[in-house]
Amino acid sequence: MTTLRLAFAYLASRPLATILHVLMLALGVATAAFLLLFTSQAEERLARDAKPVDLVVGAKGSPLQLILSSVFHVDMPTGNIGLEESKAISRHPMVASATPVALGDSYRGHRIVGTDASFLGLYDAKVAAGRPFKEEMEVVVGSEVARRHQLAPGAKIVGSHGLAQAGPGHDEDPFEVVGVLAPTGTVIDRLVLTPVESVWHVHEHHGGAQPAPPAAAPTQGGRLEITALLVKYRTPLAAAMLPRLVNSSTSMQAASPAFESARLLDMVGVGVQTLQWFAAVMMASAALSVFVALTSALQERRYDLALLRTLGARPLRLASLSLAEGVTLLVSGVILGLALGHGAAHALGLWLAQSGSWPLAGLAWAPGEAMLVAAVFAGGFATCLVPAVQAYLSDPASLLAKR
Template identity: 40%
Template sequence: MIRLVLAHMLDRPMPVALNTLLIAFSGALLLTLASLSQHLTTRFANDMADIDLVVSAKGSPLQVILSSLFHVDVPTGNIPLDAADALAKDPLVGQAIPIAVGDRFRGFRVVGTNLDYLALYKAKAQVGAIDIAADNAVIGAAAARALSITIGQKFAVTHGLSGDGGAEHDSHPLIVTAILAPTGTVLDRLIVTSVEAVWEAHGIEAHGQHDSEHVDDSDHDHENHHDDEDDHDHEDNHGHEVEDDHDHAHHDEQGANAQEVTALLIRYGSPLAAVRLPQKINEQTDLMSAVPAYETARLLSVFGIGRDVAQLITAGLALLGGFAIFASLWSALDRRETDMALYRLLGAQPPQLLSMLLL
């Protein structure tokens, strides 16, 4: 029977090939969309890495999440280190991880932070040993692949998060100590160093006493300060062009040489913190809190519209495919009516006839 079916298929190769393609295309389209949707949700969840709250300068909460967690947007501004330190000491805070962003290297963002940030993403060294003290840096797997970078290599970062321009911080090159194993998170696309290295690249002296592993230990006064965003106009703007209209007046108020971080990634110290901490930060400080889970859900709901449209189109295509297959089957039935009758006359049983019709 299989030989008979094969003979029929070989007897009309073009319709068989076209029908196979049609079914494969419709199926692939549906699977691709489902997979993309699943991948997007999983990717967001991975990138959030159990962070409960992100604290940054006031602005758009979604922008804060995008810039500080997913590293796809510019930050809303900076927060003074002493404010960050004070917040880190709050009993409602279980863990506070500072991040300082504002530079890039050949398109990949440089993040100043501490080892806790790497622990968040369960980072492991694929090559070398993880060390981000001082000017040392580790490179995410995807970034390392694209940059073809090697252990021990020195490189000067460029000021700004995007675009072609930007001054290079030649005087403070970073040194590669490790290339990280792939994590399937945003870390794969980042270059991670210490907060102090970011400060020093921008001419802010990081005093020896400061330890970015513990933001609450820091109480230093620094000579100079640069906003970590490339898109802002700074007093010592390194000659950059600004890309957005943020006016960081607070920089001037606090002095251009103050130590700042871009954001604090916070894990709650207790379940109660989920209720009280965001409200407390928003009402009692100049800082702003953004809840990743909420903002991501909001973002996904925006994507959801597009996803719904795509699903609608795919469903339409699948329906068309279904109609085409039905038409093809109908045509096959019509065309093979004689054959079917013949095979019945020869003694073919219903299952054999059905297999011949379907194939």
């Protein structure tokens, strides 16, 4: 009959209270673990997608919208910019490379990006099957697009206007898949890439008939347009000069993906922080409830403890009995909480994958989770120590005399 077995017996003798204490702790841990997974993966994802691009030059409007549409490919573009005007930026001596991006259409929720071969280089993307696009109306598809829609070189796909899956289609202008990219873990996995000329070609037929969302297309005056230019700096000095130059002396705007990502995380962070506080309050309540449970349990079984002393149990054994009870609740709550948090993240990840958004991985560890578990154990252990010390100090003779 070990101390742990006796602790289990005590917990099992009050199943409802035990389950409630464990559940309370588990919900707090689950919420915190879920938020850690979500925020760490979101931050990592944003950082990975934004890293290859130092500056985005696009139409004036919301800089965040420009970044969301042209780098993360989750929003509508702010508008189009002239190809010639953008070329002036490309030729600037502080610019190492400038990759054009022409948006407007999508394939089953995956954005079709008109660009050039340098786009693959930005994300170190390699062609896993087939070859890179060369001609108008040829596409290479990201690994996730190919996997979800079973695409291989030789397949024909038809784009639809906008990002919605049910947008009006371009049935008369099918694309031919000529290559499939290897997975990179970046946004390119979810994109369909084609020469800029393909986008111009498709929208030439439609002209200005479909005003929203903006699509890169020749205007009525025959001026060629793109949606944005993804710029890499040649020198760190460019970070200070180039955005100011673009914003002050052109009709375009320049936005920094790193800055806008940080701003986005700040905005989202307010909500996340609120939820983190909520989780912390839940865990503190749970710790308090465990403390109350242990203290009242100690009161209830003070005669049992006195009895164990009469049988020869050392005070340390009584303290460890109380501690074992609290730690059992703690460990159960943490394990269940982690399982719930990761399970919820995994379920959400599966759902997001179905809808083509970024995959949230539930079966992974967030960097802060070890700290979370350590903090919960430290707090919980400290909570359990008080009743354990009370058990240690209990005087069996006086208790038995009171009986």
